[in-house]
Amino acid sequence: MTTKIDYDTLAKKYYDEYLETLKKLIAIPSVYDEATVSDEHPFGENVTKALNFMVDLAKKDDFQVKNYDNKVVEIIIGDYEENVTLLGHTDVVPAGATGWEYDPFTLTEVDGGVLRARGVSDDKGPMLASYYSLKLLKENNLLGKYQVRLLVGGNEESGSACMHHYFQTLKMKQPTYGFSPDADFPLIYGEKGIINYEVKGNFDLKNIHSIIGGVAFNSVIEKCTVNLDSDPKFVEYLKQNNVKFEMEENGDTTDIIFIGKAAHGSTPEQGINAAMVAVNNLAKFYNNAELHKICEMYNDPYGKGINAYNESKDMGKNSMNLGIFHYENKHLSLIVNFRHVDGVNPESVINNIKEANKPYEIEVSSINKLLFYPLDSTLVSTLLNVYQEETGDYESKPLAIGGGTYAKDADNIVAFGLTFPGVEPHMHDPQENIKKDDLFKGISIYAHAIVALGNKIEEEKK
Template sequence: MNIDFKKLLKPYKDESIISLQNWIKIDSVYDETTKTNEKPFGQGVYDALEYIATIAEKEGFNVDRCDNYCTEISFGEGELIAIYAHADVVPVTGKWDYEAFGGEIVNEIMYGRGTSDDKGPAMAAFYALKALKENNLIDGYKVSLVIGGNEESGSQCLEHYFHKLHKPYPKYGFTPDGDFPLIYGEKGITGFIHNLLVDLPQVVSIKGGQAVNSVIDEARCIFKHDYKLSKACEKFFSLINIKYQFISGSDLDELVVYGKSAHGSLPQLGVNAGLHLLKFLGWYYHDNDVSKIASWYLEPTGRMFDCFYEGEHLHETTYNVGLINFEQNKLTLVVNFRYPENCNPRDVELKMNELELGQVKFFGYGEPLLVDPNSKMIQTLYKIYQEETGDYTTPKLTIGGGTYARESKNTIAFGSHFPGREDNIHSPNEKIHLEDYLNSQSIYARAIYELGKLK
């Protein structure tokens, strides 16, 4: 049967855009202050999961709210095809030109936190399901769209889904939380805390960062009043072209350093305000340890402290300092570490502690993911992407980012970021081109249909 999937999805265009806009308007950042047993990730995430659950119920899908850890939307009978997406978003930082939770459309581009990571792709997958269901194309297989509520801060949602609720793993699965054509490998992901005792007698406190998996775009330092500080800041930051603000008070001074946010898997694309602040403090107070630790991490691959690794498929290590804190002579850096298939993070921990620059403690080991690039599932999805887009040159990918693919089995990341488009997830003015949003719907519809028929 030859099916024109673009034609199949065309009637849903306007409805799908409005549905996404309304979803973007829900602030679904993890919120500890509104967290309860019934709302495990806070009010905003609960509202976002409930929004998509309500829509799906109205459209006749089977819906399981999964203790409000996830929303599971399913239809059909047979072997399971699963899609895993998420409704939670990272915090809003930096200067936005559009309302972060507005869903405003300008020149065929929708702006807002979650448009590309991951509400836009999730809604595209939902309308793919809706089109298949309404055209009787979910036949002989079962499909589930699982919308999680905690992907950005630990994936407790899918841990609950698989290990507490004992939901089945799929025959084939994908997550629309990566790049096209497809991603067959993901770096291992772990984190570590780097503590260092330093003597900065005039510094009261340092704070920087919102999430460990984002580059710090703003860092603040409170000092006891020092009349020399203002000129020192001007001299230092003008040389390295870093924006800052200095606020002088009678008893205390404040320095705010501005950088550029980026995803924690790509620290080289950002400007880490926290590390540049530490670099300044090391220079101003002649503290070699503070200068050294800033230099270590400003080169984000680990080369500066001999903890660089490079794999055949998953490429280079990256170290992103996502959180910085200083109080009472204790400097704490929380680092997001991503590593290739030939790296053992326990070896890195040992090597770093042997360097005797503070103490390093790793936590939360997440192994690398590698799927055979010649498997039937990979070849099928790659062919679908090529035929639906006409792009026969972009190769299969591996990434440093972590997706839901590593939480499931027989699952990879498949879109929805298209080659050549600017990727600004976790950054101000996050956006999705409506053309891409609509094209991904037809790609996902065909993918679900063909995986359902794949033996």
């Protein structure tokens, strides 16, 4: 009879060390930084710094560790071919300019055990929980005849070039089984397909010199700055319509900063797109045909305006997030993050988008396939059973989501936590948070999950 392992008791030893490590990692502002990108720092200097932080941590704890070109760090236990692989990341989205009650790069505990910071839930906190699950298993000799890998990437938020480098360019072995600690519990069995594209056009808005907003394709635009000829009547129009804005006079021109609400690009309906607030009001007041067209195409967060609306039983509706808006020197550039449900043909929807956007040019930058694992598959059923045993939650159901995770970048991977049902972590916005006790529980769940998947590997070898 197999002895039941009390992972919670084993994990307690690591709680204090875990929090101290998280504090140090949070302090590194590991945002993709084009200004410091180089051959040595492919995603910017601070992303490299965060990856090397993990290298130093793993060396201190006597793991096998290797940094692949400052793109991916590989942390390993065991030299077997079959493996349980975990995929996490240290890069984060930009903090944004407004809305933070605390320094985004200082780990702050509030409200009796809630941790606040950029990256605390996406994904530094969960990634480190998985790291300490490896340390727990190694130090307690709980692993069998299979390898365990933790891959820590530096480009998840900007296209996952890190994992593409590891699996496609370097052609490293694929996971036998595994998970990414970068989403929700109980687990994610389906993820929408993702199409990122740019809209390009040229036109003259006369008195409107620039419209600039957005920091990432997968975040709802929180602030948008419009520079235009000074026009007190337009300002009065905004006030009468209760539009949230700030303004700065610049001689003959005025900067009007429209205020929206940040949200994750997979759920644009939960935010308020400041660029679209700006464009809608400019279009109405100045009756501009070009701006009216943009409103018609990009007001609806489900893609109706670009003839790309679909919905399915498992995955809900398509979503469309206009993440970056840039109009300057008579040139328009829009970066759009479009996510589609099952049953959608990507080529057909791209054709619809191109047709709807005419005469503007569409340039597709990336297409990420849809992910779907049957609920009765070994991977899904094993992880669900672990979650249920560790939490006692037999009611919550596996999810199909709009968010894209590392699960699409490797074989036999699903996203598995660390956000518990009913919790709102506010990823990608200034309220990003996670409960300290949830992170601690994550160590236990992930340790149990690694062993359970490893047991499946050993059973299949017999």
